[in-house]
Amino acid sequence: MKLLSLLIVLIVFQEQISCFSLNIPASPGYYQDGDFVIGGLFSLRVTSGDTRNMFNFNDTLYFPEFVYEDLTKNYQHMLAMVFAIENINKDQNILFNMSLGFYLFNVDFIEVKAVESSLALLSGESPPVPNYSCRPEKTDKLVAVIGGISTGISTQISRVLSLYNVPQISYAPFDQSLGTRVQLQSPYQFPSPTTVLYQGIIQLLLYFSWVWVGLLVPDDMRGEVFLRDITEEMTNHGLCVAFAEKGEVYTSEDPAYWKIFLKRVQLPRVMLAFGVTHAFQTSFPIFTLYSSFDNVWITTSDWYITALPFEQDLIYTYFSAGLSFSVHMDEILGFKDFLGSVQPRKYPHDIFMQDVWSIIFECPRSYQYNVRELSQCEQNGSLSTRPLHVWDMNTSPSSYKVHAAVYAIAQALHEELSLRVEGGSLDQSVLQVPLPWKLHPFLQQGQLGRSSNTGNIMNKEVSATKLDIFNYQSLTSGTKAQVKVGEFVFESHSVQRLSLNDELITWGENLNQTPVSVCSQSCPLGFRKTPVEGKPFCCFDCVLCPDGEIANETDMDHCIKCPEDQYPNKQRNQCLPKIKAFLSHEDTLGAVLTSVAISLAAFSAMILGLFICYRDTPIVRANNRNLSYLLLVSLMLCFLCSLIFIGQPSTVTCVLRQVIFGVVFSVAVSAILAKTFIVVVAFKAIKPGSTLQMWMVTRLSNAIVCCGSIIQVCICAVWLGTYPPFPDVDMQSEFGQIILLCNEGSTLAFYCVLGYLGFLASLSLLIAFLARRLPDSFNEAKTITFSMLVFCIVWISFVPTYLSSKGKTMVAVEILSILASSAGLLGCIFLPKCYVILLRSGGHSRKKLLK
Template sequence: MDPASSHPAPALLPLISTVLLLLAPAVPAGIPLNLNWQLGSAYEEGYYKEGDFLLGAIIDLHHLWKALAINTKAKPCRIRYYTDEYLQHFRHHLVVIYAVEEINSNEKLLPNVTLGYHIYDSLAYESQAQKHIFRILSGGRNMIPNYLCSSGGVLAAFIGDKSSPTSLSMATLIRIYHYTQISYGAMDPIFTDRLRFPFFYRTVPDGYAQHGAIVQILQHFGWNWVGILASDAESDQMGSWELKGQIMRSGLCVEYLVTVSGKFSRKEGEQKRVESVLRRATAKVIILYNSSDNVKWFLLMNKRMELPDAVWINLGLDFYPTDHGFEVIFFNGSLGLSIKRGNIPGFTDFLYSLSPQKYPDNMRLKWAWSWTFRCHYNGTNPEELPWETLPCSGSESLLDLPQNKYDAYNFRTTYSIYTAVYALAQALHAMISEAPSKAKGTVGLKKGFQSWQLRHYAQNVGFATASEEFFFDEYGGRPARYDIVNWAVLPDLSVTQETVGHFDSTAPESQRLLINDSAIRWHHRFTQLPQSLCTEPCEPGYRKSPQEGKPPCCYACVQCPEGEISSTMDTDSCLACPEDHWSNQGRDQCIPRIRDFLSYEDPLSAALVCVALVLTLITVLVLGVFILYRDTPIVRANNRNLSYMLLLFLIMSFLCSLLFMGPPDNLTCQLRQVSFGIVFTGSVSSVLAKTITVILAFKATKPGGKLRKWLGNRMSFSLVLICSLVQALLCTTWLIRSPPFPDYDTWSVKGQIILQCNEGSVPAFYMVVGYMGFLAALSFLVAFLVRKVPDRYNEAQLITFSMLGFCSVWVSFIPAHLSTKGKYTVAVEIFAILASGAGLLACIFVPKCYIILIRPELNAREKPMIIRGDISAER
């Protein structure tokens, strides 16, 4: 086709240039902003500006479902598609023009080169977007694939679209021609595939980046039980399941995931199905996973559906619950993630300057004006409006509109389009700057331009805007930066949108999410922070116990066992207290254990001390009696020096029991067992020596006999000394190899820490006790054999009874020692010491004291044999 003959200019209306506004300081004064547009059919209106290089822009200005539903009385070709949201979206076309004019007036960016544009409305519909791409590729209004019917500027790149489906349809077509495409709203993760979409870029983050923000929001408010309502779009289905997985991996739970079918296909019974799920649900947080308008349309078509009071979290980044005010009932107090707001210098003043009086040829503006102010403007047909209207007075001003209806301060999608235009301009500037010197002229640049060349420069683009440093990541997207917005219903049913927090994936982990809780307006039915939990949080002192067959968030609260605590709400496990602490009754804090030992203040200790002192006093008195009556026969019989020695050992044994009381330390732990072992060995060996003395005294009856030389103090003292030295050797070995040491016991008695002496070597302890037992058994055996020796003062029978009691006490001591705990173990040993010593004192010396003090007539010599025995004993 001949390009000249197919140029679209003769078929188009004349281009009308109108000065809109002197730009803000970012644009030099006196440079006008031209709004050039052309009229086509109802769906084919577009803007066009000639330039050396052209940007093809497919902008989502309307929604096709709105265009079909607004006025059913009108003929199809006359259907208008303006709504209350039109003014919010109208700026999306204007910001392209605004940015291009800024760039063209900037002497440092693309000098000596002008930018132009083709701008069309995609209607958020794939076929419309593709049709306009062919129109732009053909260079005019006519769609002739693979033919360029224009001799104007060179097409450089494409911008668009907002939704993922239309952007995908565009990318599929554009990549055939190797043109760079920058979307300003498509978040589908499919575009991260650089092999499949090497020419695709976007000024918004990957949609999955929202998932991390959602999880942190749920954790911030303590919500672990949520529902997900998603559209049946393929990207939403995949994204909602991915979101569910990420929520569950973070330890939170999803009660349900419900799918709502497309807006033009209503499945039978779908309303009842969705309503049934929502009404049975207990989750108070519902996440809307809705990149399209399916869920919003579903709620529009089912106004009477009974929905629970819930906090809605919206993931559609350009969501405004303002259609006719009806769905504010559902979304009052809801939260959402929005593209981070950006600053466009001078654009606010430009938007507020719009009016049909200034631009009388702009029919789009007239229709938007008529719809917004409920009047009809010159050139508009009042019959095509859904209400009866009067002519516009001309005094209507955009400054009089509430911010929720016409917000010219919060630029989000508009800012994304603005940065997309600048990104392409910067990439084109870098490419032109590196062009060979012979191709620097405008004609040379246009002739040498290849569409695929711009891709490399777009990937490496970087520049500063009024709000941030701009760059593309390795997947052609932007870092995840969101504003957290809160929608609240005002008394007049208008909706206000406030930014209450921010999320920045590039910040440190602890600073990624920042939310001002006090700035949030919750649904009026929530008197405090809404809770969404499957199970009420476990109080301190309890832990979560999973229940079989239920999600992890549905658990039972089980009290911590003794010795463990949980000091925070909803803990997964209890923490063990330190060894010297124990859990309190509420199991929410560790308290110091009761330090338990046999202290002198304890009643049991006081009783044992009293018994020990009384027995010591009695023993001292007996010793005094024996010394006072030392020359009487009953004292002299059986070696009175042994009796003195035995009484002294008994005194020391009663006193050594005091070492077992009080808090144990290294000295007392070592002294108590050693002193007990040696002193009691001395006592038992003294008894053994007395028994042997009785045997020798009555066996050595012949003067000059061999046994008579063994009679006397030497043999007795030697026997006591040898037996005591053996015990001392055992104790010394014990102290050297593994001595007793202070220890504590935290397991025997709950809530107590028992201070005690660790024996060090248990075998050594039982060897010491066993040696004493051996001597006692030997004494008992010898005394038993000579118990019937005919002697008036024979004490063999007394020794037999004393040893029988002694052995009985210590045989009973072993199981009692092993079965008691805490201070009672020490008390049992003290009792054994006192009881065995008291047995010796009572069985051996009390009968003699009775004779000495009460029956002195029995304390006299009557037979020579007795005298011989006494004399022999005294030798």
């Protein structure tokens, strides 16, 4: 029995020797005892890194770290945990009159320190002794741990704590991939409203018409997921990614790379930064040293620019136009008053307050055992009096998470203790701290999410309905601040609302108005976009809309074709109603043609009157006056039938004008053919021995006129019976006009009418040409030959001219052809006779004619 007792003493003594044989300075922690202890791992500084070996904490010479920056605002995270624990301890009902303690460490942003501090929580000493419990009074009370600030640090903490199944709550931004990095149990995470955040960013970009955006994301899985999702959302809403920069810019030692990066940053006027601030904080000096441009930075609450204490004037100069999204949080009741009452003598054992207080109040500092101590510093100062760039009295998102994490652990303890009370096993005189892993079932029932190795996430996202939008500003008092300028409320993809107060937003020192971020300037009205090969769809050229199409909005991908009854204006941004056009009597051309037609018809009537008056003269009688009367009447009707072509087309006029034209002209040409026939036959009939009699000639001429006219009537009857002319519209021939016209119906029938007239005219021309050598006196062969030649030339030229004309011109061409051919017949045949009748009527006789 004595031997066994001696062995136990030796083992305990050896353990104590191991715990106290460390020859390097401890990484100090802030410990406050309680019935239960919660560990806390926070990041208060940016240092040069750990100089000790990662695997052996005992035998390495220690060198003091170089501190780049003291992030004084991150001390609020610790105070949020202290504040929550103090409130819980004041409420005796939560833990059944038991108390909470804490053990806090600063791990900076170094993953090795996170591992070391996690081991220190388990061994009770710092530096730690793995697999030893040097301070059972500390380690046996540990129930959970809160930390760290980033995914990398949270991962290293979890790799240690998960070996002992100690619950860990991370206050880092939610990372779905965290479960795949930890081999055993992953930490609990606070849900992140990623869907709401994406939609809020998209709506903000659309609100200001920022379509050309640069992205700055961390080079990790979380950055990859964000880049993939936000790019997809932007593309769906017509927005483009100008470039996407991953990782730390400052890691490159080549200054040329920085200049290339800054040149890329100048392309878009809007930069979207995602990720925690410390992942890019060494890039900020590059912006302040090299950048002379004015970008608008859109960030999330994780991008906490105001946490950086260095060169605040420069930071706010280059980020003063920034807009930040933050999940709407209710103020923690009493937390501001608590922060205002914090003083070093109130918490004399808080070793971290020594550093923070000396920085915030700009006190002289001295180093002793690598711990900053207050020296000649204002002991009664209040944090509420300090400027924003070194301290912010408003609750940061991370502080809010830490405070909520403490209450989540306290609630889990309450539920575990409640089960023991109901079972009658809770005896405060013999206190037994619950084993840490017994809290897992209770933590899983809360609103915390947890990643697993299989990728399943419990309650990974609770849709936050509101995001607050802040603007980095320099206030009139000289204070730098984040001012709330709007909010985004999200209920569903179909129900969301963005509200902004534009008057509260400042766009930096060099911007007087809302900046524009586009790859290409908007295409004005009347122009459409055309893509540029090799560039995103936000980069385009502007092309004028083609004829007949308009663009009544800016940046249209395709022009809109105007309806048939409308036409585009000169700017091609509006469709105007087309004007109905036809050859009317009010038009200048219509009035001229009408006047000419009536004048020629009147002239024909005068010649007819003249022939009637001098009907007994030899020249009238010698040329078959009945045919002359008929020809003059038909020519007069030809002139008048052209009037039917003038005016708005109707069913009646469309049918009558071609039929009347065809029939009247066939009568006129048939009469000319009959006159030509009579000229030839008359001279043959008077020769001695001729068997032809004049009465037979007269009857034959009448038969020619009747047959020639009846055939044309039959052609017109077939035309009207099959496919008659009808009123129609032509919307394409004339720009801005709807041409009212007559559709000829059967084109074949129309050209049959013209062809038949051509046949009669050609036959007359041929016969007259053969009779040209007959005696000159009262011989109409020459005049008929010339008149038929004019007639044929007019109508031969009519066909190609008619086919190449459009709109009102077609009608005018046909009218001119009618008038020209009729006038040619009238002038060539009857003007010489009028000359003879009026000027030489007395010198002719039947005898002279016979000679």
